[in-house]
Amino acid sequence: MLNSLGFAKPPAETRVVVAMSGGVDSSVTAALLKDEGYDVVGITLQLYDYGAALRKGACCAGQDIYDAATVAERIGIPHYVLDYESRFKDQVIEEFADSYARGETPIPCVRCNQTVKFRDLLATARDLGAEALATGHYVQRRLGPHGPELVRGADAGRDQSYFLFATTSDQLDFLRFPLGHLSKPETRDLAQRYGLSVHDKPDSQDICFVPDGDYASIVKRLRPEAAEPGEIVDLAGQVVGKHQGVIHYTIGQRRGLGLGAEVSGGEPLFVIRLEPNRRRVVVGPRSALGRDIVHLKDVNWLGGPETDVACTVKLRSAQAPAPARLTRNADGSGTLHLAAPQHGIAPGQAAVFYDGDRVLGGGWISGTGLSDAVEAA
Template identity: 45%
Template structure:
């Protein structure tokens, strides 16, 4: 097969490339340039850290005898990922930009580039699996539950699954590093990335202000009855469930329980007020390509590191999905993804919408 391998400069995508070349495939390595220094608030006088990743990827590709390219997708990334990230925070939601990057960049723009290059498939270093059964492609969890990334891949279509390879889906991370070390890859011991790539210091508010060109507007902290408790520094600095960094004296521990971008208020309450049994989910993608015609029982995951929970799921005629959990869940957060599982198979997922408790 002729395969376009997405190489981030990390150990996972490098080992994916090695496994595929060792298997005799014709591989082309590539790295996507997704943002410039100015997008991440880094001085033009400094070299963006992503250039180090490019050199690591180039080194691995050279060692494996693969052609290697850097594709500049920064305009598309800004339009489909960064702008959406900024807009979500301004509307009181907490987005997961890695999901949009996978959806629009890795399995959107990169897939288009692969077809231009005459490649049969693209491959990434994600920890997930793809199976073909009864005429449909299935997206499944990785064998290593501690590294499973199926949650951020729920937006994949049948066509994308048909032309994608996840060589690491059946491996553990320790095995991945062993393969890299045995292959003499330069990044065998490179730490995993943790932060959102275009927010290298974790200061989301600074990036949002950079892209809007104006500081956020302070407003009122209120309780559930609307009583003013103090002043906040802008709703983009808060997320549902947060209790640290509120900056005002309160009797007992209080948590962010709601954000209202219209009134510019942040509602604070006791921890019990964070629990809800319902989530309304939009922009939904069913992996099979077909929405169920009746309610179903399955497990649902509402954040990356949380175990999925049993729920009843009801698809609506407008394409949205209503999720009712068997047990109340803590801090169901608008903007995060709700992903449905049947055992280790991903049924689909979407974005949690703002709703009244």
């Protein structure tokens, strides 16, 4: 008979490492598993140290390490803090800055899951003799005919599958997500039941290493060239304004352009593309944003052997899935053909593929285009 994590042994003989960020979700994950009798070890990663500049409530800040240790003591499990600061800087923060300097719109949370957490921490968990690494993500794992599958969280409003698209099949075999079937209110109720001090701790809203959400100041410090001023031009190349650095803009952006009605003729203007090498921001009407071809790189595939497959795709985390057809190539690249043009598709973001509630994989957006049919319309 299998235990709740899928192992043919009693929970007490099953060691599980829990990634404890100091928030309510990972704390409840540890408490649930301990309550079921598992041999639980809590690990918190120190990812950065900006001292007084850190926002209280940011993931893995000093307060969060203290909160994780307090929860571990409360539920009676060993707890360790690992210094991953240099890894986080190299693999997440530096890549974040590089991406903005290239005129992209990065998602550092995905990079963190892809590298520091689900690669490095997972290896550490194995070194500790664990048979699973559990996290507090709102996503589900189920066994399919060909092995474990990644599935959206039961609570659509909390689903975090978009941010876990880069999880590999080997990693998914080792990972467990005990909260995937719960809603956030149910998780907070459990935290109160277990007497956890973090039961009412607010969720972190912004990128964890960016104080007050001011990502531009981080990028400016690391890549000052990305903050150099330049021109705002229309689709014909006519200069219509000035900007203070391409890092302040993303494709699809409307606000903050500082262009008067006399420039736009009364029609709202949007960022159509960024040209960082020329330090230019190109603007135009919303109609110029529509794209139905999406080029991808570094595709992670969790589906079957097909290289051409119908699916739905999310092009931003808060966007509803849209019908598409995916073509995958042997070199890890791919092309999405959307059933209808989408607006504001930005390089550096992720395209995540679904078959119903199952995650088929995802890739990084490297560019966009228009099909002949749409361009002729």
